[in-house]
Amino acid sequence: MSDINEVIRKKPWIGWSIFLVSMVTVFVLGLFAASIMERRTEALVAYTPAKPIPDFEPRLKVWGENFPREYVTYLKTQETNFVTKYNGNDVKDALEEDPLMVVLWAGYLFSRDYNRPRGHLYAIEDIRKTLRTGAPKDAHDGPQPNTCWSCKSPDVVRLMQQMGPMEFYKGKWASKGHEVVNNIGCLDCHDPKTMNLTITRPALVEAFQRQGVDITKATHAEKRSLVCAQCHVEYYFKGEDKYLTFPWDKGITVEDIEKYYDSINFVDWTHALSRAPMLKAQHPEYETWKMGIHSRRGVSCADCHMPYISEGGIKFTDHHITTPLKTINRSCQVCHRESEEELKQNVYTQQDRVMELRMKAEESLAKAHIEAKLAWEKGALEAEMKPVLTLIRHAGWRWDFAVASHGASFHASTEMSRVLGTSIDKSGKARVILARILAKHGVSEEVTMPDLSTKAKAQKFIGLDMNALKAEKDIFLNEMVPKWDEQAKIREEKY
């Protein structure tokens, strides 16, 4: 040290340089420390709205002022779609892609119109435009009840709180068109004060309650699946009031739910060709996820479909809800070490296997419906047809359960294969009995199948006048819908 002192004494600029460098270093360190503390603070207060959000605020952009990252990513659900290539064209129409479904749903509204799924931000547009909601002429007209709105909008949270679920469900779908106008959004899953995940739909709470479970006390981790289970489940409209009900009282396997529906003689519709008392599966994503290995391993819906993003010091949940195949690095590779390409191929391989059984199930079931139609025409008796119709009901239910759930062929490949295998077994058995019935009534040759190669041909075969349905729908869309939007605008401006 004495040498250094000597040097500095002789050349004082060296001492000043050391002093200056030290000062600059300390200053920069101070800047870093401030930045770190700021980000910590930012993270801590991230979930407390800076600008308070009103209790039933349904509008995304109001929430978005407080939570720009979640808002911006949620807006990307406009890009979420499952359009496929078919004969070289982009196909969003599932009936065009697979016209046999028109026959399988003959007599039911799904045979008119069924599109491949797309993002939450199309909920209102799609429910208004689909032919399945018909073309109501006034508030008390149309094929559907208000229950159909249940999963479409955060406006439903307000209405259910204000009038109670029973009142909400009652009446025709057209009677609440002016009240339910915002697409699925923040309020559907979040508490506007704390941002905590919240179950806003009573049907889920009630279904668990009947099993003695209070899910309002579920953990945050559990709610990362349960908020999705509010809507992504099998359900039915119970009784005259069309009360939204989950058929889980005997369990959630395809057989459990089938037993439940059978025990209450529930019928979604009577098939137009076979006259079978059919069941329509909705979208049992929660149930089929529960049947798979990811659920067994404690992986929630959000873990894969809403993976975390790190931006600077902030880790937040990606609200662009879509297939995890779009976010393999953040969804799958958190646990799996394989390459993106390999993981994608693994998924496709399983899906292709299930898809093959799906098509076998559809072909067999379509034939059963068409052969049953001929049997009735040839004078088959109710008593003869009864076992056939039960087999068709159960075969149809099992096929629909496996197919209606988005992603089931991935979530629970083996279970869906089992379900489809039992569907094939049952429709095959129905066809064996039908062959005997047809023979008794004079038909011993193979029943000729109609040309079902396009949606148009299939719809014509089942007797749908699509032009008339579309014309009615256009009147509804051009006349009633603009009025709904006007009324809603006036109401929302009062907030």
Added chain:
Amino acid sequence: MSDINEVIRKKPWIGWSIFLVSMVTVFVLGLFAASIMERRTEALVAYTPAKPIPDFEPRLKVWGENFPREYVTYLKTQETNFVTKYNGNDVKDALEEDPLMVVLWAGYLFSRDYNRPRGHLYAIEDIRKTLRTGAPKDAHDGPQPNTCWSCKSPDVVRLMQQMGPMEFYKGKWASKGHEVVNNIGCLDCHDPKTMNLTITRPALVEAFQRQGVDITKATHAEKRSLVCAQCHVEYYFKGEDKYLTFPWDKGITVEDIEKYYDSINFVDWTHALSRAPMLKAQHPEYETWKMGIHSRRGVSCADCHMPYISEGGIKFTDHHITTPLKTINRSCQVCHRESEEELKQNVYTQQDRVMELRMKAEESLAKAHIEAKLAWEKGALEAEMKPVLTLIRHAGWRWDFAVASHGASFHASTEMSRVLGTSIDKSGKARVILARILAKHGVSEEVTMPDLSTKAKAQKFIGLDMNALKAEKDIFLNEMVPKWDEQAKIREEKY
């Protein structure tokens, strides 16, 4: 230090004590070092036989003198069995457990006798005792060719090298009973000089050769599955010479192999009831493993079925080949973090799902055979029956492929479900056509099924005289087999 010197000078025993303690410590360290070096040496020379092993040595105990760990664990394959509980009893008889199989194999030797699998050390006992090898009266009698010995013994390695595979396969099974007496053992998979894994059976080499692949150049890691694939595969006996051949030339899926067999009009047997030209699947473990995720992830047969054991400084391969469910800690938990109980339940869940489709497939196929029998009896024509018989052939093949392979319902759950689903589809279609044919020939009621609730009833139904078959077999076992053993003993003493 000067203080210590002063103390020692006054009390010399303290100095001697320190000296002694130092000596003892150094000695013990020396012992440790020697032990470590010895174990290193032991590990390095572990795979060089201390006592040379002759070129075609088939006897385990000779190899075992050099490799006591591998030997002792291999002896435990005597404990390997897949006996199940059925009606409260231990069942090793697969036909007793599932009598429908008797009907499915009517006209084929499997309908007489089919046991659940057990360890490699029963290979010779089991092939001698099974009714499937019949009761030869001399070296040129009996239903089976020498090809049946191919996978049963290291004696086959010697014979094939000495006479070539073509000569080996030729002739009746009874002609080589005195030559093939040692159970599957070391020589089947190991080079006696280097202990390297070695493919000793030509059929596997030839199957890959036809695809342009030279598996004699496979890596050690690949051979950890390929040595198993010498036997645990689908195969058939080609042509008059009964040349052991793997039907992989069009691929290894159930459809690929079906196409291969169809293209050469191969028929394992003509079904005794339906007269369908049937295919029998052997045990396509290698193929079904290839269809599953463990194969995709590079996990070899040995990784799970022969996991490593650490004993002291030596890590060696457990030669107690059995289900990995017995060694979950060393087999599964090397990669999977879940508890033993959880992993076991995961396997059972998948197996139960596949098992359900298996039973549906069997019931449907058994009915098809029985209905076809009645159709023939009622005067059905060849031309009418042709499409039915093709459907039955393919449905039977698919069922058999999924069921014959040990572990397929675990190795490739979804693929096996797909295969069984297509089996159900095809037998269902066969039954629909049969219902029409039967109606044309005067039978329009449901065909009554016989009582097939036990193996005995099912065997009686297909017309087997089991007492006669067993009596013949006893004569063979009591008279011919002891002579084989005597001759073999004399031959082996000359080594």
